[in-house]
Amino acid sequence: MVCLAYSSRGVIARQPHVPLEAAGLCRSRGPSGARANCVARGGHCAWAPRKLPRDSLVLEQLLRLGPTPSEDELLGIMSIELDQWRENPRHATVVMSSLARHRLPLIAHRVLTFMLARSVEANVFLYSAAISACEKGGQWQLALNLLSSMPDIRVLPNEISYSAAISACEKGGQWQLALNLLSNMPDTRVIPNEISYSAAISACEKGGQWQLALSLLSSMPDMRVIPNEYSYDAAISAFAKGGRWQLALGLLGSMPDMKVIPNKFSYSAAISACEKAGRWQLALSVLSSMPGMRVIPNEISYSAAISACEKGGQWQLALGLLGVMPDMRVIPNEYSYDAANSACAKGGRWQLALGLLGSMPDVRLIPNKISYNAAISACAKRGRWQLALGLLSSMPDINMIPDEISCSAAISACEKGGRWQLALGLLSNMPDTRVVPNEISYSAAISACEKGGKWKLAMSLLSSMPDMRVVPNEISYNAAISSCEKGRSWVLPLQLLLQATELRIFPNEISYNAAMLACKHWGPWNTVLHLLQLMAGSGLTPNEISFNAGVEACETGGHLLPAPEFLRLTEDISLSSIRA
Known part of the structure; x- marks a missing residue:
């Protein structure tokens, strides 16, 4: 069977029957709605209603290049497109905004550079989109370079440009630079808005500067800027990091008076503030108050509350919260499980800890290093040294490298189980696995030697700590002094007390x-x-x-x-x- 291929000029060729798409043809309806066969030019039909806009085609080509394309690859795409953008700069802004959403700062910066080299108009919207791409891609230095270069081509930054640059500094942990940008805005006749302030407050939060965060929030009304929920959320998080739970709860309670409705992030930050301060009762109170305020707790809220119970030694409550999450249509995440696992570890409930660790894959969660460390610690508290060593040895099998916490917990398990030889073996093997022993590792090993009556080994470990750039702590000295009793020495304890x-x-x-x-x-x-x-x-x-x-x-x-x-x-x- 043969098929005739048609174009606007008539029959093109007579060829064997093949699928129209494979022959470069497509089936579509023309303007009148009648079905017609047409020749695809460049893979796209002129009549096809699904034809991608030109901006989308360019973006698709750029995305295919990956995050770090070569200059020649970019030029191959942009050389023709730049002429089109010269006639209509709006297309450039659309593509640049899409690059920002896809977190491709290097491509955005190079595209902007090509535009300037070809004398294509670059306006404030284009620059703001490029700075936003740097912000989302974690390139704060590039964002600041773009912002500072705008006046050179007579483009004045606006509040969007500054806000994106401040946010870039916030994500890069540069709180001082973020505050400098905010303070410089009035000098360039740009009025900061709530987004600018919220980004600066969040930068202070990440930098542990809760006093500055409070100062910025308090100054917003004086600048005729109304704080929004993001401003409050960032400030509450700053108080949480600084251990100022009273301020966090006070700010949460004041939000309705300021006609700002607290959201799940506001409550979660307040719960986290209580958790860090060891106020587990308050954390549970805030969590239980959320439904009454028509705010549905999420996995962050529950995880913070479970962590508060863990710090308060309330392992039963921690497990209860974890168990109730599915009933509240909240899916536990790895943080929820890790906090509950740590609670069981603190309570010495090694069976429960191992059960939680084993159940994580059943809910499509992959145990992480924190999960394993908590389980090893739980076994250590009850002297289950065989289980602790089994967990430690299984970590490399799942491409997980033990850290100093893993090894220290395993050494502690051997210490409590009276296995001083194994404890010393673990300590000596740590450098071979590129894990640097810390004061906890050494203290557990010294304590193991003390319990085994090996006071000379205990003293040797203590004296070797400075050579390994590890500073002994009171636990190290306590274990070493205790070992002296078994060594029938009374002079050494006095010397160690003086040395400490x-x-x-x-x-x-x-x-x-x-x-x-x-x-x-x-x-x-x-x-x-x-x-x-x-x-x-x-x-x-x-x-x-x-x-x-x-x-x-x-x-x-x-x-x-x-x-x-x-x-x-x-x-x-x-x-x-x-x-x-």
């Missing part, structure tokens, strides 16, 4: 008690009384262990009743405690 003080690591009750026990067993009895005096003088209150060590030291020194010095000391300590 010189390093501005102030010994706590555990440090002093460990030193007193060592001196009680192996040193002069009156040294214990001296340590008790030092302990009280440093503002620490001796506990039962401290006093028992003192009484036993007196008995060891041949005093049937506590020595007069000890009685006077206990009276002084009692009086100072009452006054405090």
Whole structure:
């Protein structure tokens, strides 16, 4: 069978029957609505109602080049198009805005450069779109270069240009530059709007500058700029980061008075402020108040509330919130699971932690490093060293590299399980996996040696920490001092106490008690009384262990009743405690 191909001039050719699309033909309806066959030119039919606009065709070609095309590739597309844009610059703005939406700052910048080289008009809208592309693509330096170059070609920036540049600095963590841009706007006769202020407040939030965020929000009415929900959300988030939960809740409560309706982001930021301050009851109160304000909690709200419960040691409530999320038509995300997993870890509920970790793939969530670290920590708290090591060893199998938290938790699991050899093995293997041990790793290993009666190894680890550029902390010294008792040494604990003080690591009750026990067993009895005096003088209150060590030291020194010095000391300590 053969088919005739038609054009406006009649029959083109007589050829075997093939699908019209494969022959360069298409089936479409002409202007009258009658079906007709036509020859496709360049892959597009002149009558086809689905023909893409020219702007879309250019954008499609640019998108195919990827984020970093070569100059020749761009020129191949733009050389013909620039002439069209010279006649109608609006097409250029449409394409540039689309490049911004697709987060392609480098292409946007090069296209703008080609336009200027070919004397194609570049107006404020085009520049604003290019700056927005840089903002969305994380190129704050490029955004500032474009903004500063605008006056050179007699294009005056407007509030959109500045707002996009401020937002670019915000995303790049450059809060000082963001504030400079905001303060410079009036000098160029550009009035900041609520978008400019909101971006600057958000920059302060990311930079941990809650005081500046509050100052900007407070100054907006004086500049005749009405704060919107984004301004308030950014300020509440800034207060959350700064641990100012009272300010966060106060600002949330004041929004209706300012005729600004709080949204889910406002509430989530307030819950996060309570979470960071350890106010889990307030976090739950804010969460429960949301439906009454016709605001539906989302996964961020729930995750922050679960994290608040985790910090407050309320693992049951954390699991309850996670379980109720599907009933509220809120899908838990990895942060929700990680927070709940951490809550179980803190509560030593290793079975629940492992259950949550194993259930994540069932809800299409991929466990991350935080998920595994929480599960390993849960096992560590209960001394389940086999499970902890199993989790640690399985991480590389899923292309997950353990970090110092993973390794430290596993070392701690070995310490609690009495496996000091395994603890030392893990510590020594950390550099081989490009993981740098920290003070937690060393402290757990020293504690493992202490529990295993290996005081010389404990001392060796402590002395090696500075060589590894790791600063010992009070936990490191506590474990090392405790190990000295097993090593029948009373001089070393005193030396370690002095050494810690010189390093501005102030010994706590555990440090002093460990030193007193060592001196009680192996040193002069009156040294214990001296340590008790030092302990009280440093503002620490001796506990039962401290006093028992003192009484036993007196008995060891041949005093049937506590020595007069000890009685006077206990009276002084009692009086100072009452006054405090």
